[in-house]
Amino acid sequence: MTEARSARVDRRHQITEAAVSAFAERGYHGTRIRDVAARAGVADGTIYLYFRNKEDLLLSIFETKMDQLLAGLAAILVGVDDPDERIRRFASHHLGMVRDHREAAEVLQVELRLSNKFLKRYRPEKLWAYLNVFAQIVRDGQAAGLYRRDIEPFIGMWAFFGSLDELAMQWVLSRRTERFTLEEAARQVADVFIRGLRTDASARPILVEAM
Amino acid sequence: MTEARSARVDRRHQITEAAVSAFAERGYHGTRIRDVAARAGVADGTIYLYFRNKEDLLLSIFETKMDQLLAGLAAILVGVDDPDERIRRFASHHLGMVRDHREAAEVLQVELRLSNKFLKRYRPEKLWAYLNVFAQIVRDGQAAGLYRRDIEPFIGMWAFFGSLDELAMQWVLSRRTERFTLEEAARQVADVFIRGLRTDASARPILVEAM
Amino acid sequence: MTEARSARVDRRHQITEAAVSAFAERGYHGTRIRDVAARAGVADGTIYLYFRNKEDLLLSIFETKMDQLLAGLAAILVGVDDPDERIRRFASHHLGMVRDHREAAEVLQVELRLSNKFLKRYRPEKLWAYLNVFAQIVRDGQAAGLYRRDIEPFIGMWAFFGSLDELAMQWVLSRRTERFTLEEAARQVADVFIRGLRTDASARPILVEAM
Amino acid sequence: MTEARSARVDRRHQITEAAVSAFAERGYHGTRIRDVAARAGVADGTIYLYFRNKEDLLLSIFETKMDQLLAGLAAILVGVDDPDERIRRFASHHLGMVRDHREAAEVLQVELRLSNKFLKRYRPEKLWAYLNVFAQIVRDGQAAGLYRRDIEPFIGMWAFFGSLDELAMQWVLSRRTERFTLEEAARQVADVFIRGLRTDASARPILVEAM
DNA sequence: AATGAATGAGAGTTCATTCAT
């Protein structure tokens, strides 16, 4: 039973990876189920034993990758209390994942958006959980008097995510990665948001430190 | 001749608007040429007298709307020299356009991204021109000693655009606009970026003023 | 009125020639009415003032060219009584026309055959009139005791025409005309049929002469 | 494996036969893939599992039938050395096939010619192989001093084929087969060409025999 | 569980023809 389950998990994983690679290369609409099946080394019909349909396959990639993203984020924030540092680590982790899982990132960035179901009907709960981590950092910073109270965490969270996402997209789209490094982008985005969130009072000591 | 030209322009416009509305409602892939034709009140074949194919229709919407966006931005920045104010106006104008042209924004935000040609092959020169306005503001601010030199305008430009774009997307996707207003979002994004870009030196006087 | 009629004839001729050239170049199905109109320097709709439809245009080419072919054949046979010589002139004239009106020949040879209406429903009376000239030569030769009576003129006529037609087709299809000359082909086909038609009695004197 | 292969061959054959019958009845352009599919008792898409496209289906009919034609010709000529007799058998076999495979002949005769690809781009190697059999008979006859050397085998081959082809076409087009029999046509064409090819010297003995 | 042949709905695009000007 355990073996059977494990075999099932493996096969599912095998198909998912094939789909990630195929979607990244040719796009969701440009990829045929047959392509995925061929890459996974299974028959066309086998895909449907593991996924309801093509869109389910795409959504499943999102779920899997978001789980990894969330787990990684949690791990890297463990024991870190300083909101500034938490923001820096969030940015660094996010773009680090993009760099280390380029194909997956490409699918998430580019291909996932074209799924109407995903964008309009499907509630991406895991994305919300992910972004809420940032919103909570802002709230914590505000509670500590470190961040301004006139920035709504909800708006800040989307703005922050938008910045990271767009930079990831540009990095993914430009095959010429020399344009900028994801590490530098992470540093600058974190920096801008940290300073942008600071209260005037909290700004000063930092300025002094910086001097 | 003028009449003929004008008739041609009108008909083209008529089809474009029908496409904007159809794409916004049902998505690019979910929209059939027949749907667009019906909304425009013309025969299917007529579409092809004005556009090479379906994708050309989509791309043409982008071109037209970007022209409007660029023109509006230029108009609103005329005579404004202060980089901070220029950033505020940029954000306000961008999200104002989203609010006033919701359907078009929806198409640009959501549907355009699904066009592989657009994202990977087509170089959206007008988008670059648009974003370069922001990059130039940063450069001007840096030259004036107002903004920090360790923020690369190129990175900042994508980060800023990403923030606006993501907030626009969330506003467009959530039919419940009560979540947040675009005006408030514009104000907060501009604020975060302005403060985030400031040099420590330039930050102080502002802080004083703020007090 | 005469002027009007003449103008009408000219315009019709102009369109016909444009069609011949277009059909020869791109084939009947590969040619759009628009192509013909453009070559003729008229508007698309104008074609329909002179021809019922596209097929009518094709058939009209056939009629016109067959008239020329028939007239030319009649002219070249005037005063020639010897059946052998008449056969030689027939072959020579037919392939000569192909050589001198390559485009028209190409249309007749290749494109006309693809019109179901032409082949199956339309009775090509003019083709029959043309071929009957050959059948009559055979009958005359038989009456004169020159040609064998066991060759049916009807069968001979199609066989003869088939030979000429096929050679014309090969010449037209092979842009490399060096393979063989139409003159030589005409001579050989005439020769084979003349000898093939001769009675044994009539064959002998010739043989002697030939010696 | 053998079963699978055989099933594949059968299905392909089934579709081919349906296409032959459909093309013969309504013509290539007049036949929709749906018609072929319906006659074959398969779904539209199934056609495309066996043939690249509609034209491939037409070309494939040609290939298949030419294979049969060539094989039949070879069989009927085995052990026959006399050029005259070989010509008679060629004509008899060719028109016999037309008679026994009327639909296929109709497609080959009429419909195949309308395929530009076939006529202009595709080199019908099998047709050449078929006709070369006749050219070789002529060459052998010439080498044996039986046939005149001033008839080029290349020209003779097309002339001979043209005669057979045209008679086949007329027989196929005229639903009234009473006009002439293919057997009689074969006899007469062979006769005309044999006599037409003979040298004067070789003509005499035959004449005596004939007496 | 796995296969892969078969399905058939679906849609973009072309182009001959029309007709208001």
Added chain:
DNA sequence: GATGAATGAACTCTCATTCAT
């Protein structure tokens, strides 16, 4: 008579999905 913008029927081919083996 001439125009050419508009029409809309027609048709091939694709590909996600199914299901008998």
